[in-house]
Amino acid sequence: LGEGTFGKVVECKDHQTCVFLLLIILVFLLSFMPSAIVRPTVDLAYLTPFCAYVVLELRKPVSHPAHIQSSSVSPRSLPGENIALKIIKNVDKYREAAMLEINVLNFLRERDPEDEYLCVRLLDWFDYYGHICLAFDILGLSVFDFLVSSVKENNYVGYPIEHVRHISYQLCHAVRFMHDNQLTHTDLKPENILFKRSDYISVHNRKKRRYDRIVKSSDVRLIDFGSATFDYDHHSTIVSTRHYRAPEVILELGWSQPCDVWSIGCIIFELYTGYTLFQTHDNREHLAMMERTLGHIPYRMTRKSRTGFFYHGRLDWDFYSQEGRYVRENCRPLLRYCKEESQDTLDMFDLISKMLEYDPADRIPLAAAMTHPFFLRIPVHQRLPYRFRPSSHHNVDGLSVPQQPLDGSSGNSTTSNSSSDGGGNARRKQSDVR
Numbered sequence: 001l002g003e004g005t006f007g008k009v010v011e012c013k014d015h016q017t018c019v020f021l022l023l024i025i026l027v028f029l030l031s032f033m034p035s036a037i038v039r040p041t042v043d044l045a046y047l048t049p050f051c052a053y054v055v056l057e058l059r060k061p062v063s064h065p066a067h068i069q070s071s072s073v074s075p076r077s078l079p080g081e082n083i084a085l086k087i088i089k090n091v092d093k094y095r096e097a098a099m100l101e102i103n104v105l106n107f108l109r110e111r112d113p114e115d116e117y118l119c120v121r122l123l124d125w126f127d128y129y130g131h132i133c134l135a136f137d138i139l140g141l142s143v144f145d146f147l148v149s150s151v152k153e154n155n156y157v158g159y160p161i162e163h164v165r166h167i168s169y170q171l172c173h174a175v176r177f178m179h180d181n182q183l184t185h186t187d188l189k190p191e192n193i194l195f196k197r198s199d200y201i202s203v204h205n206r207k208k209r210r211y212d213r214i215v216k217s218s219d220v221r222l223i224d225f226g227s228a229t230f231d232y233d234h235h236s237t238i239v240s241t242r243h244y245r246a247p248e249v250i251l252e253l254g255w256s257q258p259c260d261v262w263s264i265g266c267i268i269f270e271l272y273t274g275y276t277l278f279q280t281h282d283n284r285e286h287l288a289m290m291e292r293t294l295g296h297i298p299y300r301m302t303r304k305s306r307t308g309f310f311y312h313g314r315l316d317w318d319f320y321s322q323e324g325r326y327v328r329e330n331c332r333p334l335l336r337y338c339k340e341e342s343q344d345t346l347d348m349f350d351l352i353s354k355m356l357e358y359d360p361a362d363r364i365p366l367a368a369a370m371t372h373p374f375f376l377r378i379p380v381h382q383r384l385p386y387r388f389r390p391s392s393h394h395n396v397d398g399l400s401v402p403q404q405p406l407d408g409s410s411g412n413s414t415t416s417n418s419s420s421d422g423g424g425n426a427r428r429k430q431s432d433v434r
Contacts, residue, residue, distance in 0.1 A: 159271050239259065253305060287315055
């Protein structure tokens with residue numbers, strides 16, 4: 001179903017009557033397993049030489065009690081239902097991150113027992129030979145993967161404005177809930193927003209003379225809480241995937257919940273246009289793109305930064321160099337990306353601009369964003385009640401945390417930066433300046 005830095009997600013069948021959910025083995029061991037014992041339940045055509053795991057269905061009971069360590073989470077899936085199993089690499093730092101994610105997921109489940117706030121639900125977890133495995137309900141494609149799968153038909157035109165509004169509204173709803181619980185996601189991106197179902201219809205576009213894929217339901221869920229950080233936890237210097245990274249993170253000025261709001265602004269832009277706002281892999285170039293799109297970074301921020309990117313308060317960047325020409329040709333002021341001057345589109349760009357304020361203190365909070373005119377036209381059947389009332393202190397010590405981090409370190413490490421400039425980002429399309 002997916003693959004990332006920490007591991008991969010596979011589709012499995014939950015038998016619930018076996019001693020454990022699934023047997024996970026290394027692919028190279030497959031040739032040594034008697035065919036009478038196991039039968040692959042995945043299409044081997046989708047396995048590559050780099051695939052680390054294959055999921056097998058047991059033909060007769062096999063028990064490894066010494067190696068199976070299951071959680072006390074009550075599975076919500078029914079026997080025979082398919083589930084998504086997130087398999088973590090047997091590497092200490094990834095195991096530690098997985099245990100932190102389990103802690104956050106358990107916390108969110110206790111805060112949201114009725115599943116009102118659209119964060120993915122942890123069904124179960126277990127440890128198999130050092131591989132932490134997390135079980136979730138099966139969801140559809142990510143909003144990014146759906147866009148990529150539609151490239152041939154849709155040519156990176158983005159989602160219809162109604163879908164942009166609904167997806168963005170749900171994202172703000174979920175992240176607002178996290179913020180009210182003193183949590184910052186820190187890795188918001190289209191890959192971490194999944195459709196509940198990604199069934200689609202093909203609609204003929206007479207103007208473009210093509211068929212566009214339109215998802216039937218734009219209901220989404222937020223996933224991947226492995227980098228989520230409590231307000232009182234250690235905050236690593238670098239967080240967020242490159243294209244969605246807030247300026248205060250790049251400038252090493254410290255960060256908090258507004259860095260999520262910046263990421264949401266970048267995501268809304270991408271949902272609308274079909275491409276990333278800041279397509280870069282370099283800090284200085286990233287800042288130059290920001291200034292080209294949003295204007296100069298305030299002096300009150302540049303003078304505090306010790307990164308060496310500025311000279312007398314101005315970005316040390318040659319706009320007439322080869323790199324400078326690339327920025328000039330691929331970036332333009334934000335409003336010039338507006339494809340039409342409808343009220344919907346103007347409201348959307350107004351919201352994006354409020355989310356992309358340089359100073360996190362000036363950035364619109366999500367409670368205010370939810371009442372922005374862009375969201376006031378959400379249909380009644382898509383509106384979400386917000387009943388949660390944040391308290392000044394949350395007690396998370398009482399949670400039944402499955403296991404402490406392996407090395408006893410506090411907070412997040414900088415592992416979220418390890419995938420910040422790679423992976424799926426190479427597939428992203430740069431904007432074309434007309």
